Amino acid sequence: NRQRGWPEIEMGIALHTGEVVVGNIGSTKRSKYGVVGRTINLTARIESFTVGGQVLVSPTLIKAADRGLVLGDEVKVHAKGMPEVLRCRVLLGHESHPELVVEEEKTSCPALDKPLPLHYVRLSDKHLDETMQPATLVGLSHRRALIEVADPLPRYANIMVRLEAETGEEESPELYAKVIRPLDDSKNRYLIHFTSVSPGMRARLRQLKRVGKG
Numbered sequence: 183n184r185q186r187g188w189p190e191i192e193m194g195i196a197l198h199t200g201e202v203v204v205g206n207i208g209s210t211k212r213s214k215y216g217v218v219g220r221t222i223n224l225t226a227r228i229e230s231f232t233v234g235g236q237v238l239v240s241p242t243l244i245k246a247a248d249r250g251l252v253l254g255d256e257v258k259v260h261a262k263g264m265p266e267v268l269r270c271r272v273l274l275g276h277e278s279h280p281e282l283v284v285e286e287e288k289t290s291c292p293a294l295d296k297p298l299p300l301h302y303v304r305l306s307d308k309h310l311d312e313t314m315q316p317a318t319l320v321g322l323s324h325r326r327a328l329i330e331v332a333d334p335l336p337r338y339a340n341i342m343v344r345l346e347a348e349t350g351e352e353e354s355p356e357l358y359a360k361v362i363r364p365l366d367d368s369k370n371r372y373l374i375h376f377t378s379v380s381p382g383m384r385a386r387l388r389q390l391k392r393v394g395k396g
Contacts, residue, residue: 189379192234197273198225199243227261228270231338233360233375234325237273237284250277254286257338291321291328291373294390298345302329305340305358314344320371322390327359330371335361341374345386355382 183190200221206213224240232238238257239247254272261268275283301314321328335341344356359374379387 187381189381189384192377194229194232194234195237196225196229196232196240196270197237197243198228198240199246200224224261224264224268228259228268231257231259231270233287233362234377235284235287238270239273240268240270244271252276287326287375291323291326293321293328294319297330298390300329300343300345302331302341302343304335305342317343319390322387325376326362327374327376328365328371329374330369332370334370335364335372337361337363340377343374343383345383348386353382355386356380357383 198221200219202217202219202221204217205215207216207218208214228238228240238259239251239253244251244253251273252275254274257270257272259268259270272286273284274286298319300317300319302317303314315331315333317332318330319327320330329343339361340358341361342356342358344354347354357376357380358378359376362373362375365371365373
């Protein structure tokens with residue numbers, strides 16, 4: 183996709199273990215082989231906290247696997263109907279299979295020579311949650327960015343980011359991202375991970391990276 187100039191495809195994965203109902207669901211006219219149950223719902227909730235190229239594992243799976251898992255950062259998952267936070271971990275590999283490694287995304291984002299103003303809006307259940315809020319792009323890497331905002335952002339919130347249209351652009355370039363964590367509480371700087379980038383935004387980001395290197 184990258185060679186053809188198409189949007190890149192990324193996928194996050196959640197791993198959990200528990201009892202489920204498995205089989206053909208439906209009637210003789212229309213049936214579907216599927217898996218249902220509370221375990222499936224919780225796995226889907228954990229998956230919603232992932233970013234592209236990341237694998238999250240639940241405490242239940244970690245306990246069932248016993249030993250050998252190579253684990254990274256902790257990710258606190260707030261599951262619907264559960265009073266306590268689920269402390270999941272990033273899966274990086276297994277000691278018995280050193281050839282199977284998930285590389286951790288680099289945290290650092292090279293600073294831009296000139297911070298770029300932008301606007302963002304939080305997403306709630308795939309819908310725009312509020313009016314557009316002002317922010318500033320201060321750092322940029324291939325799949326992540328560092329933004330400075332006026333109001334605090336919760337971890338793993340989904341946001342839509344939009345730049346001002348330049349001369350020749352038919353519409354304002356935009357991207358979707360997930361908030362990873364705050365980096366500087368005093369300045370309200372947050373690390374975000376891109377989840378979907380429009381072609382127009384991709385071209386603008388490449389231009390910004392070239393200017394930064396120059």
